[in-house]
Amino acid sequence: MSTNGSQGPVIGTHNGHFHADEALAVHLLRLLPTYKNSTLIRTRDPEVLKTCDVVVDVGAVHDHGILRYDHHQREFATTFPGSNTKLSSAGLVWMHQGRGIIEQAARINEGTPDNELLYQKLYDDFMEAFDANDNGISVYDTKALNNAGIEKKFSDKGYSIASVVNRYNYAPSATSTANGTATDKSQGQEEEDARFLRASAFVGEQFDIELSDKATNWLPARALVAKAFNDRMQYDPQGRILVIPQQADGGAPWGDHLYNLERENGCEGQVLYVLFAENGEKDSKWRIRAVSVSSDSFENRKGLLEAWRGVRDEQLSEVSGVEGAVFVHAAGFIGGTKTFEGALKMAQKSVEV
Incomplete structure (x- = not known):
């Protein structure tokens, strides 16, 4: 004792x-x-x-x-x-x-x-x-994994x-x-x-x-994401683009709330891209993020266009037709632009291909 x-x-x-x-x-x-x-x-x-x-x-x-x-x-x-x-x-x-x-x-x-x-x-x-x-x-x-021949790549x-x-x-x-x-x-x-x-x-x-x-962080973001979800049709008539209010900046955890809102509204898998500012300043750069299939998946519902991936700056602006484009990750899950208008245009081009 x-x-x-x-x-x-x-x-x-x-x-x-x-x-x-x-x-x-x-x-x-x-x-x-x-x-x-x-x-x-x-x-x-x-x-x-x-x-x-x-x-x-x-x-x-x-x-x-x-x-x-x-x-x-x-x-x-x-x-x-x-x-x-x-x-x-x-x-x-x-x-x-x-x-x-x-x-x-x-x-x-x-x-x-x-x-x-x-x-x-x-x-x-x-x-x-x-x-x-x-x-x-x-x-x-574990039995099902073994039967499927799936093995760990390393010990965790x-x-x-x-x-x-x-x-x-x-x-x-x-x-x-x-x-x-x-x-x-x-x-x-x-x-x-x-x-x-x-x-x-x-x-x-x-x-x-x-x-x-x-x-x-997570709890206050719920109201922000809910408002963005309700406003999404103004950016795409099919509701495939979600824009997080600029005051939230890139730190707002939108993922969980988005999946929950889709379930609650019977439109799971609808939103393909989320746009958010890098910070709360008026001249902030903007990001476009492809939505993952699920919260614990690296697979995107729809990645950014293949031709844009791994391309930067002026070359990306030329290839994409989006002025002020900054980058698109080689994996196609995220990109950046100098302005909100650029990010929105990048999203609108992506959903239609």
């Missing part, structure tokens, strides 16, 4: 080898005022766990009413609403406490549409991967958050000897606890960055 801190309620989790889900679960709880200065106890002793105010990833009980969030019991099959992925301790904390965490960390009140949007978005884009990893669920059906084990967290189980610390082992049992437990806290801080920072980005 070990503790960290000296004030507030007690959070309990197991000692020994740790994973990303409980490391994140502890961080999530500490974003709530109740647990901000909480003591952490890491133990598998059921009598000690009974004394904890909240317990994650150990104890074989899932009961929000008594703040027990374990998922290892045989009968456990709880999933996040709308998902088929069985929850881990992190997912359980998020399902029950996520709206409150958003209110505290992003200052967006529970019960509001924006809070609910972020609650779902953070699960889809961040939390679900933790649940799947801890429950041994692959992104793809070192590039998931879960695999990075796992490294902290073996990371050296100040109490380690030259061969990486602690000098006595108590020192070994302290070292293990210190590694867990480092892992929790690491994964917690990734969550904080994700929440901040979604709250301050």
